[in-house]
Amino acid sequence: MTKSRALREARQTLRRLRDLHPDAHCELEHDGPFQLLVATVLSAQSTDVAVNAVTPALFRRFGTPERLARADQPTLETLIGRLGMFRQKAKNLIGMAKALCAEHAGTVPASLDALVALPGVGRKTANVVLGVAFGAAEGVVVDTHVQRLSQRLGWTKQTTPEKIEADLMKAFPRESWDILSHTLIFHGRRVCTARSPACSGCGVSDVCPSAFRAEGVGRKPPRARSTSA
Ligand code: SF4
CATH class of the missing domain: 1.10.340.30 (Hypothetical protein; domain 2)
Structure with a gap:
């Protein structure tokens, strides 16, 4: 697949994920x-x-x-x-x-x-x-969900947050950086969980390269898992 086609497909998949999670937002409660x-x-x-x-x-x-x-x-x-x-x-x-x-x-x-x-x-x-x-992100927030989902969806081959962030910043336009993180976090918490990704009920399984074989993709090694949320 050419690089430009892969980029088009990644952006199309993000649009579909946004349609699946139209209420994606930061779930930390705050006022200001x-x-x-x-x-x-x-x-x-x-x-x-x-x-x-x-x-x-x-x-x-x-x-x-x-x-x-x-x-x-x-x-x-x-x-x-x-x-x-x-x-x-x-x-x-x-x-x-x-x-x-x-x-x-x-x-x-x-x-x-x-x-x-x-x-x-x-x-x-x-x-x-x-x-x-x-409303002015200067990068993409890469937490454990964004890291795992980016790898499973084939948007990056990198394994460190810094390098994954660089790949995502290249692949997606700046105006989508903030919602990209919230959408992947929502999908990661509700559908594509670390341990039991629900591929059979996932709305992007037709384009996901990890569909039905995702358990081993994008997970932290057991030692790191035991020390993170
Ligand atoms: S198809 Fe499976 S691995 Fe791919 S995004 Fe959906 S739940 Fe995750």
Whole structure:
């Protein structure tokens, strides 16, 4: 298959997936860019469900950069203690809030460079915030679902998030980068799960190169699986 035909087919498959999941969206509950930034930092190595269980109490108490910057770390640790790496996350959140207050007048900056300069904020977190809160993704968010689905659908042969992101950025136009991630995450959670992909009920099985043989494709090695959400 030529490269241009493969690209056309990938974009057509994304359109079909979007039709299958028209409600695909970020499932981290939040109100505004700051809460989204906090929730996304908390989501590392944790599920969105687990994060959504702790954020209401967290935001009631520390729902602004100013209040979070003054938070006492042990109190914050108690509030997020059911999440993985909660001590490191609590430290990062306080540092991040202090930097927002000191360098950005308590507002969340809308650029990748400024976001990744904040404590605890990596490229993936920054792109979630840019895409969801500002509609201006500067990359594709590659989480475990996007990684697995991209490999199963034959959109990449790469195995690291950075290289997969580069392939997806080349294959899809910038305006679809944000919805691409949400759509793959929705499909990955509801249909093409890591352990039991439901190929017989999948709406793109006719074009998926991994259909009915996907169990071994795009899964992390057992050791990595045991340490990730
Ligand atoms: S056909 Fe199977 S492997 Fe391919 S996207 Fe659908 S569920 Fe996943």
